[in-house]
Amino acid sequence: MSDFVIVGGGVIGMMSALQLADAGHEVTLVERHACGRESSWAGGGIVSPLYPWRYTPPISRLSSWSEGYYPELALRLLEETGIDPEYRQKGLLYLRVDDEARALAWAREVGKPLERVDGTFLYDKEPAAAPGCDGALWMPTLGSIRNPRLVRALRARLAAMPRVRLREQTEVTGLRAEGGRITAVETATGPIAGDQVVVCGGAWAAELLAGVGVELAVRPVRGQMILFRAPPELVRRVVLMDGRYVIPRADGRVLAGSTLEEVGFDKATTEVARASLWESATAIVPALAQCEVEHHWAGLRPGSPDGVPFIGAVPGFANLHVNAGHYRNGLVLAPASTRLLVDGLLGREPILDPAPYALSTPRE
Template identity: 80%
Template sequence: MSDFLVVGGGVIGMMTTLQLADAGHSVTLLERGQCGREASWAGGGIVSPLYPWRYSAPISRLSTWSEGFYPELSLRLFEETGVDPEYRQKGLLYLRVDDEARAMAWARDVGKPLERVSADFLYAKEPEAAPGCDTALWMPTLGSIRNPRLARALRYRLDGMPRVTLREACEVTGFRHVAGRVTGVDTAEGIVEGDRVIVCGGAWAAGLLERVGVELPVRPVKGQMILFKAPPGRVSRVILMDGRYVIPRADGRVLAGSTLEEAGFDKTTSGDARESLRASATRIVPALAECEVEHHWAGLRPGSPDGVPFIGAVPDMERLYVNAGHYRNGLVLAPASTHLLVDELLGREPILDPAPYRLEGRVSLA
């Protein structure tokens, strides 16, 4: 029997497993499909909320801590696995921001570098950016990571750790519990026991917790994205305009996203979304009109009422924990949110005040 069972093999589940194994504990990670192939694979990889000044303080605190952790994590994983997560700190350019004063006030409050720059500065950085902009906002410290490669590196690392057992294609169908205490989970392959169970199921977390009478307000929110096969240097850094964005990769490819759709667990793509994304991307960088759209996909975000994740013990069910509901910011918040939960699990001093993320008062119990 493992010290911990982690249910869900996305970035949240894999980072949780890594930290617990680093601390000397045995961990079994259960994933219904393949590790890192749901929202963790489908997102864009910007290591910041899109417009961070529009988010609440609890999200900002998690985001700020996580941003500082990604360079170290990326280097570690590259060294240990040979897979480069491609962390790139090239900054972000915001075009046509209509709440600039609010953005600048937020930056002053949190000590984040953000400045209003001229058209000359903008086009020196990104010559192909949307023409006609007199000014832009520039956040030089923002980074991005190639999230499919991050997920692959995490999986490779876990697969080589003796304290970790990875079980893919192993769907959890229920929880084993006696007198209000969880002892393991039911799967199609039988019972898996663990001293403590952590649900990191993303958009599927609510369905899991329903089985122990907990109504977690997390729902799937579909997002579609496209990928341009662009030459290296066409776009060098993240550019955001009118709520849509383009993200360059080291090989020149450029992601463009994303839609927000309430469609349940449907992950089908649509021609209308493809054309809408292509139109947005070519407004941000008109030269992308010359590039082939190489790929088009959809993923399911774990939507929550205010975007603040649920992190901590499940009320009235001893030894059951959850880390879910990050909405559009799962990858952004993953290092801090997983560290915060592992602090609780191991009785350590928390990196942040855990109160805003606890489930008490935020979930309904049957």
């Protein structure tokens, strides 16, 4: 029997498993498909909320802690697995920001480098950006990571750790509860027992907890993205305009995203979304109109009422915990939210006040 059974093999579940195994614990990670193939794979990999000044302090605190962790994690995974997560700290350019004064005031308050730059600076940094802009907001410290490679590296590291058992292609059908404890995680191939159970099921977390009478305000929110095959250096850094963004990869490919759609658990792509994303991307970087759209996909974000994740113990159970509801910022918040959860599981001093993320905290 493992010390911990983690349900859900996305970036939240895998980072939790890594930290627990690093601390010397036996961990079983259960994933119904392959690890890292849901929203962790589908996102863009920007290591910041899109407009961070528009978020509440609980999200900002998690984001600030996580942002500083990614360079270290990327180097570790490259060294241990040979897979490069491609962390790139090239900064971000914000075009056409309508609450610029608020953004700059936020940056001064939290000590974040953010400044108004003129058109000369903008086009020196990003020559192919939308023409005719007289300036932009510039955040030089922002990074991005190639999330499909990040999750592949995380899985490879976990697979090599003797304290971790990966149970992929294993569908969880429920939780077996008795006397205020979870005695087993029920799966299609039989029960899995552990001293402590952690639900990191993303958009599916609420369905699983509902089976033991726990109401979790997490719902699926579809997001679609497209990928351009572009020449290297056409886009050099993340550029954001009117709520949409383009993200370059080291090989020249450029992601463009994303939609927000309340359609339940439907992961289908649509021509309407593809056309809308193409229009946004080519407005941000007109030269992308000459590039092939190589791929179009959708993922399901775990939406929560205010975007603040639920992290910590599940009331009414002695050994059940949850880490879900990160909405658009799962990758952004993953290092801090998993560290905060693991601190609680192991009785360590928490990196942040855990109260705003507790299941007992009222949410709007």
